[in-house]
Amino acid sequence: MPVVGMIGGGQLARMTQQAAIGLGVTLRVLSDSAHASAARACADVRIGDHGSLDDLSAFAKGCDAVTFDHEHVPSDHIRALEAGGIACRPGADALLHAQNKLIMRERLSAAGVPSPRFSPVREPADLAAFAERTGWPVVLKAALGGYDGKGVWVFHSVDEARDVIDGAVARGVELLAEEHVPFRRELAALVARSPYGQGAAYPIVETVQRDGICHEVIAPAPGLDEEVAARAQGLALDIAERLGVVGLLAVEMFETDSGILVNELAMRPHNSGHWTIEGSRTSQFEQHLRAVLDLPLGSTTPTAPYTVMANVLGGADPAVYDRYIHVMAHDPGVKVHFYGKEVRPGRKIGHVTVLGDDLDDLLARARHAADYLREGPR
Numbered sequence: 001m002p003v004v005g006m007i008g009g010g011q012l013a014r015m016t017q018q019a020a021i022g023l024g025v026t027l028r029v030l031s032d033s034a035h036a037s038a039a040r041a042c043a044d045v046r047i048g049d050h051g052s053l054d055d056l057s058a059f060a061k062g063c064d065a066v067t068f069d070h071e072h073v074p075s076d077h078i079r080a081l082e083a084g085g086i087a088c089r090p091g092a093d094a095l096l097h098a099q100n101k102l103i104m105r106e107r108l109s110a111a112g113v114p115s116p117r118f119s120p121v122r123e124p125a126d127l128a129a130f131a132e133r134t135g136w137p138v139v140l141k142a143a144l145g146g147y148d149g150k151g152v153w154v155f156h157s158v159d160e161a162r163d164v165i166d167g168a169v170a171r172g173v174e175l176l177a178e179e180h181v182p183f184r185r186e187l188a189a190l191v192a193r194s195p196y197g198q199g200a201a202y203p204i205v206e207t208v209q210r211d212g213i214c215h216e217v218i219a220p221a222p223g224l225d226e227e228v229a230a231r232a233q234g235l236a237l238d239i240a241e242r243l244g245v246v247g248l249l250a251v252e253m254f255e256t257d258s259g260i261l262v263n264e265l266a267m268r269p270h271n272s273g274h275w276t277i278e279g280s281r282t283s284q285f286e287q288h289l290r291a292v293l294d295l296p297l298g299s300t301t302p303t304a305p306y307t308v309m310a311n312v313l314g315g316a317d318p319a320v321y322d323r324y325i326h327v328m329a330h331d332p333g334v335k336v337h338f339y340g341k342e343v344r345p346g347r348k349i350g351h352v353t354v355l356g357d358d359l360d361d362l363l364a365r366a367r368h369a370a371d372y373l374r375e376g377p378r
Helices: 011-023 053-060 075-083 092-099 101-110 124-134 158-171 226-243 284-292 321-330 359-375
Strands: 003-007 026-031 044-047 065-068 118-121 138-142 152-155 175-179 185-193 199-201 205-210 213-219 247-256 259-266 306-313 335-338 348-356
Touching (some): 011 284, 065 284, 075 092, 118 124, 124 138, 124 175, 138 158
Parallel strands (some): 003 065
Antiparallel strands (some): 138 175, 185 205, 205 213, 335 348
């Protein structure tokens, strides 16, 4: 049976292990710590540094395919693995567009993909010139390394941004400015593509973000016009093909009065797809394994009219397990997933999922469970 190597020991690798068991696939995980989320759950764990080519090369020996729990592996190292005959999926040329926001914007813009206006920023004057075209406020982003709201700022003047720009320049951090988009809501398209070229698309979902962190996902996005949904799915599949993505591609989008705009890309299982564990015939984790092994892709048909996923964030009290009894007794239909991570305030430590046909009821149940697991009774 095949061996898939996943670089990164986070919760995405942990949940991929569950899918690998059902497929009979061995999942080998490269983790930087024996105490990381996936390292606590996977049988084949190698401790190493994803920034070390020696560690990556040793890890990849014997793997039928290598994939990623995060986007932080240096592109040159991935190319070196590929040159040595390792099937990296996605490959370095594709993954670069999820690693570097400026390269992603330039490539999508050249392809005519609807996206926010953007410009590189190397000094405060660049930001001022961009704001003259778009108006304030302006979104400033680090091209590399940002996630969950980190490396993203909203500024209303050059003076507000000056310290951030000067500090980034001093550290050699590449920046870009994007227009501040007045959107109705945020959506996400999740698609898969295999080396053979087969594609599969999940229903478009609505994501609810607060302070740069995803709090809720509603599948499918309520009230979304069927033609708009189909165009969004088609757009995500087209991006996957253009960039040569193998595996999952999550496309975060803005729904605006004038249409859909592409915000971010991720080439791995994604928070916006956790609902698929219970809510789809094929979970995103199984689908990713199928894709990277070039197996036929699975059905993306939902198992219920609506699925709501709510992230569980760490609170002040780390005794989460003590609160299981209430959540499970109060609502036996709630599915609880925990990531084996140390509880810290604001940290994603798990998620809950509920399925059914009454969306208001599902939202209330998911929110109650997530809030109770975080803080207990109020």
